[in-house]
Amino acid sequence: MLDIQGEKNKGFSHCDGFSRREFIKVGGMALGGLSLGQLLELEAKQGKGRQHKAVINIFLPGGPSHIDMFDMKPHATSEFRGEFNPISTNVPGIQICELFPKLAKIADKFSIIRSLHDSEGAHSAYQCMTGRTAREANSAPPGGWPNWGSWVSKLQGNNNGIPANVSLVYPTGAGWSKQGDGGFMGPAHAPMQLVEKDPSAKPQNMTLKDISLDRLDDRTRLRSAIDRFRRDVDNKGEMEGLDTYNAQALEILSDNGLVNALDLSMEDTKVVERYGVNDPAYQRDGAPKMIRNFCIARRLVEAGARVVSMNYSRWDWHGGDGMNFPRSRQEFPLLDQGLSSLIIDLHERGLDKDVTVVVWGEFGRTPRLNKNNSRDHWPRTSFALMAGGGLRHGQVIGTTDKNGSDVVERPLKFQEVFATMYHALGINPRLATVRDTGGRPQYLVDSGILPIRELI
DSSP states (O other): OOOOOOOTTSSOOOGGGSOHHHHHHHOSSSGGGOOHHHHHHHHHHTTTTOSOOEEEEEEOTTOOOHHHHTSOOTTSOHHHHOSOOEEEOSSTTOEEETTOHHHHTTGGGEEEEEEEOOOOOOSOSHHHHHSSOGGGGGGOOTTOOOOHHHHHHHHHOOBTTBOSEEEEOOOOSTTTTOOOOOGGGOGGGSOEEOOOSSTTSOOGGGOBTTBOGGGTTOHHHHHHHHHHHHHHHGGGTOHHHHHHHHHHHHHHHHHOHHHHHTOGGGSOHHHHHHHOOOEEEEOTTSOEEOTTHHHHHHHHHHHTOSEEEEEOSOOOOOBTTBOHHHHHHHHHHHHHHHHHHHHHHHHHTTOTTTEEEEEEOSOEEOSSOOTTSOOOEETTOEEEEEEETTOOOSEEEOEEOTTSOSEEEOOBOHHHHHHHHHHHTTOOTTTOEEEOTTSOEEESSOTTOOOOTTTO
């Protein structure tokens, strides 16, 4: 989070105290008075900032039930199969839960991975947000492993004045907002947090304290705030990252692209309504049901973001804190509505070749029902749903046994999903590297990890 403390008429330096780059970022103080928006427009005319590749990473906190959603076992005995029936989709041979009728109609536009098998088994977003397990942190380079979007930010940079790596991840308990930071790449490439604990609050990243949008043209006060900020942090050895945050915040205030992307009042009302209705109440220690953030995520990638991460609701239903099947009847239809709307939106806007969507959780659920007619943690198999990205869809990848207990065909790792997402972004995960603080090249995924061949 970036807060720039400014005091009126105190501690500012004159124009010669700023670098040329800083003048450009502020916009309007250099290059003949051109604003940042005008500079971006000139860049666009030169071929920059055109349609880009992006990924929307949707994390379902708590361990969504693979066997009740996308890997149903209707022929299993009663202690395994559960209360729901499968329905056919528009792709022959593919069936999903009856509570996903909207997704069933567009199954040709997504793929289901049924064979993820290397979950760490922890209640945490970390593996779905970094590709690493918490155990791997012990072998990380100095500074730690970064959030996966940090690699994208470092390799591809910001786009059209919008930070490459942005986050709609709400603060939660149980590690469900543990998305990682910039790691050894530093804070400059950490996810820019766009939501607060209060879903109705204005993101702090959108505000330079004491400087509102209508005062941006007050250059004296702007310089004063920035100079005060630099003095406050100069002794912390964080200037490289904070300079980038500084630039990002100033770009936001100058151009408004990111602010506008977050404002659903600027979206077609009929489109917004298609996604469903938000419920800002927190699901105990999970995330709120802000289903319209699916629409905001699409608006963010349209504005220029390359990676948008988000968490949605709470999917941890053992019985004591919520029975599996009653909660499923509440949650599945809303997810069906929001996710199908996002996928349709991307196709209607011609973004399906450029924007990849992944939906998953930290692990699956026990095939055998417990004494509460619910399901416990099951890291031995879980699912991921992928859409868009110019990938080959309308298929199921991987198979589990008759009860959904173990993978019997095409076992896949979380990192293989990440390798596929990097591929969809135009990054070769086998070749691309980023040097750590010791100058050693670090690969995006482990040796031998490749994109999922059925999808590319």
